[in-house]
Amino acid sequence: MKFVRILAVLAAMTLMGVSPVLAGTIKVGAILAVTGPAAFLGAPEAKTLEMLVADINKKGGIKGNKVELIIKDSGASPEKAISFAKQLIEEDKVFAIIGPSTSGETMKIKNIAEQGKTILLSCAAAEVIVNPVAKYVFKTPQKDSYAVVKIFDEMKKMGISKIGVLSSNTGFGQAGKEQVEKLAPEHGITILVNEVYDKAASDLTAEVTKMKAANVQALINWSIEPAQAIVIKNARQIGLKIPIFQSHGFGNIEYVKAAGPAAEGVIFPAGRLLVADTLPKSNPQKAVLVQYKKEYEAKYKEDASTFGGHAYDALMILKKAIETAGTDREKVRTAIENMKGFVGTGGVFNFTPQDHNGLGINSFEMLTVKNGKFVPLSTAVQKAPKKKK
Numbered sequence: 001m002k003f004v005r006i007l008a009v010l011a012a013m014t015l016m017g018v019s020p021v022l023a024g025t026i027k028v029g030a031i032l033a034v035t036g037p038a039a040f041l042g043a044p045e046a047k048t049l050e051m052l053v054a055d056i057n058k059k060g061g062i063k064g065n066k067v068e069l070i071i072k073d074s075g076a077s078p079e080k081a082i083s084f085a086k087q088l089i090e091e092d093k094v095f096a097i098i099g100p101s102t103s104g105e106t107m108k109i110k111n112i113a114e115q116g117k118t119i120l121l122s123c124a125a126a127e128v129i130v131n132p133v134a135k136y137v138f139k140t141p142q143k144d145s146y147a148v149v150k151i152f153d154e155m156k157k158m159g160i161s162k163i164g165v166l167s168s169n170t171g172f173g174q175a176g177k178e179q180v181e182k183l184a185p186e187h188g189i190t191i192l193v194n195e196v197y198d199k200a201a202s203d204l205t206a207e208v209t210k211m212k213a214a215n216v217q218a219l220i221n222w223s224i225e226p227a228q229a230i231v232i233k234n235a236r237q238i239g240l241k242i243p244i245f246q247s248h249g250f251g252n253i254e255y256v257k258a259a260g261p262a263a264e265g266v267i268f269p270a271g272r273l274l275v276a277d278t279l280p281k282s283n284p285q286k287a288v289l290v291q292y293k294k295e296y297e298a299k300y301k302e303d304a305s306t307f308g309g310h311a312y313d314a315l316m317i318l319k320k321a322i323e324t325a326g327t328d329r330e331k332v333r334t335a336i337e338n339m340k341g342f343v344g345t346g347g348v349f350n351f352t353p354q355d356h357n358g359l360g361i362n363s364f365e366m367l368t369v370k371n372g373k374f375v376p377l378s379t380a381v382q383k384a385p386k387k388k389k
Contacts, residue, residue: 007195026051026060026095026327027068028318029088029197031109031125031313033101036075037199037225040252042101044308045123046071047300049098052315062322075292081105082112089116095329098314099123101307102224104171110137119333121314123307123382126175127247130356138336138356140313140346141306142271144179144338146361147248150219150269152187154366154377158243160218164193164205164211166231170221173199176247192216199225207234218242224249236262243267248364251306256369267377269364271346273309274374288343309345317342317349 006141033042053069061067065266087111088094094270098118100106103126113120113135120289122129125141140317155163167173167179184191184237192214195207210232211219219242230246246268255261255275270280276289294310296304317336325331326340337356342349347363366377 004220005015005203005380011220018310024025024065025068026065026322027070027092028060029084029092029094029097030069030071030311031074031081031084031088031097031099031101031105033076033105034071034073034116036077038076038102040226040254040305041123041224041307042073042099044252044296044302044305045101045311046073048296048311049306050162051296051299052312062319065322065327067156070094074105076102076105078105078108082108085109085112085116085198089113089118093328094118096318097166098318099309101170102170103129103175103245106139107171110134112214113137117329119175119318119329119336121312121318121336123171126172126372127179128175130174131233132322133356134334135180138317138351138358140349141343142248142269142346142355143357143361144176144247144364145183146359146364147199147269148176148179148183149187149361150364150366151267152183152189155218155245156187157332158218160243161188162190162192162215162217163216163330164216165191166195166197166207166211166218166219166221166223168199168201168225168227169196170199170223170225172247172249173249174226176249180220180222201225201227201230201331203234204231205234205238208230208240208259209238211235212238212240216242220247222238222247222249226258229255232266233262234257248306251374253305253374256372263372265368266369268367270367270374271302271309271363272305272365273306273345274367275376276351276375278379283343284348286316289345292345308364313344313349315347316344 032045033048074080096259103124106122120137122139127144129139167177250268279286288354293304321332322333325335339351345361349358351358366382368377370380
């Protein structure tokens, strides 16, 4: 009879949306594009989670509870993400889900997480993920609209007002395109050419040729796929010498390597992880950024990226909330929603019931590519040497 009562209690907890933690184990699911066109995102995210979970468990878990990580490789497929989300919630009974890597996938499983009363900490950037707010859905990358504003502010400084826009036919590409179109008028920007390309494109010469023909002063490309490196190469190959701006989806040095010398001078907004070593000691993020970067690069022998950082933030936010509220999922959700001053790789998070992203525009730094490396744009501008008298 005692065993039957236990089963009844567990069943009731599940119906109420409370994730039972058995034998001191917290199951955390992750839906990530470890392979496929968005592998530059998902692979470092998966590696980051594996590294962190191993360290957490080595130190005794979260309040004595071991973390069991279940990673599902979606390959950036929304259909697979849907299947995996249902599996993680209904079969694996996970406490929370981290991911997906891409905006399109996240939007496909947003309602699944809501219906399953399962905390979802997305590693994707599109603003629509958290706008409108969904009770159980959060995201760690910075907002699209803030990225656009940072780009437009830089264009204003450079005297640029007529631009061309390229975006991929993905959830991230569409969301960014909409923000660029929406915010351009109030920032004095006129879009002369606006093209959407296939995420699997291998040649974008035709698209950048239209930019050249329209005499645009600068180009914005909004995508997360390898195609963003092709945009840069094709633009330079046809002699287009105008400034090229990328979205915050450019924050992996592999994109620079893929574009080669053509990537020199590309400008984009990103979190401060990519330039952690250049930050002053007074910066509140410095210690977190340097430690994560050092541990990741020592373990995996590759450069850390902002994408791995998004997964870092998601897991550590979840960890902090469990430490605060225990293992009652509803209390943990509330703890995340009210978390203030959490220092992550993407910035200092201050969540509210109205803001499930928690980052301000100051979480972005404008970066550029110099000598094949990411550097703050402010330090890359060389002052002209003084003329000798």
